[in-house]
Amino acid sequence: MNKFEGLKKHTVIVADTGEIDEIKKYKPTDATTNPSLILKASEIEEYKPLIEEAVQYGKSKGGQKAKELTITKIFVNFGKEILKVIPGRVSTEVDARLSFDVEGSLKKAHEYIALYEEAGIPKERILIKLASTWEGVLAASELEKEGIHCNMTLMFSLGQAIACAEAGATLISPFVGRILDWYKKAEGKESYPADEDPGVLSVTNIFNYYKKFGYNTQIMGASFRNVDEVLELAGCDLLTISPKLLQELTDSEGAVAQKLSADRAQKAELEKIGVDEKSFRWMVNEDAMATEKLAEGIRNFAKDTVKLEKLIEGLM
Incomplete structure (x- = not known):
């Protein structure tokens, strides 16, 4: 048995790509996209009709907001195509420039859900992706009360x-992987053993905390740099993996051991921590890696959204 099949016995696999052919190839349960992945996919000839249809939609409905509506529709168009080839859910990301704007995030989430529902896709199959800022947390709280499910991204602590x-x-x-990147640079190391990888340790700690204290929120490890990181988190609720690493797993033979377990988490020596706005901001501030990577991630997603907007301007 190859390691991709072995991993599926312990964990739900999610494809980290906006390319529909890659999703068809690996048959994951769910899929996730972000502005960087959509930008990359938008350069592929095969997906041009999804862009062109969104441009026409934006022109016909948008008026002064034609460009903004076109971008929103592009994300939904890719999501719709992805949902044709997976049994589960697709994650659709709110503009990173709304990461500190609760009302703006809610408005964008409602626009996504309305467009999906217009296409006959129920909100249960959509995860609205929000940055894990305090404002993102507040927006998620409100959306979840409305029955709109959220995927909290750019999480480092x-x-x-x-x-x-x-x-x-x-x-x-x-x-x-982004946690690993930071530590390699900060500590001047080329690599870490998989079981000492700072990113792996961070997710393991979160997993144990959630399972020990009975939270229903699922954990989806993301942004992997190598296959060893992936295998070290076998047993996590979900793992979202790039096509390159999915291929490496498929090409590797061997058993996959379950590394994370809810039963073992119950025995972890952890104390429950109360988090309000003040303590949230302080905890993130005290973690240099989380502070820097959260800010950098927001900037980079925003940058790719701006590039996508420029691409759209050329078509309008």
């Missing part, structure tokens, strides 16, 4: 994870 779980978020996406 336990404080963020606790706040998202307390808000009732459906899913969190802690960024394993």
Whole structure:
């Protein structure tokens, strides 16, 4: 048995791509996209009709907001195509420039859900992706009360994870590889053994905390740099994996051991932490890696959204 099949016995696999052919190839349960992935996919000839249809939609409905509506529709168009080939849910990301804007985030989420419902897709199959800022937490809390499910992204710390779980978020996406990137640079190391990888340790800690204290929020490890990181988190609720690493797993033979377990988490020596706005901001501030990677992630997603807007301007 190859390691991709072995991993599926312990964990729900999610494809981290906006490319529909890759999703068809690996048959994951769910899929997730972000502005960087959509930008990459938009350069592929095969997906041009999804862009062109969104441009026409934006022109016909948008008026002064034609460009903004076109971008929103592009994300929904890719989501719709992805949902044709997976049995589960697709994550659709709110503009990173709304990361500190609760009302703006709610408005964008409602626009996404309305467009999906217009296409006959129920909200149960959509996860609205929000940055794990305090404002993102507040937006998620409100959306979850409305029955709109959220995937909290750009997550780098336990404080963020606790706040998202307390808000009732459906899913969190802690960024394993980006945590590793920061530590390699900060500590001047080329690599870490898989079981000492700082990103792996961070997700393991969050997993144990959630399972010990009975949170329903699911954990989806994301942003992997290598296959060893993926295998070290076998047993996590979900893992979102790039096509390159999915291929490596498929090409590797061997058993996959379950590394994370809810039963073992019950025995972890952890204390419950209360998180309100003040303590959230302080916990993130005290973690240099989380502070820097959250800010950098927001900037980079925003940058790719701006590039997508420029691409659209050329078509309008």
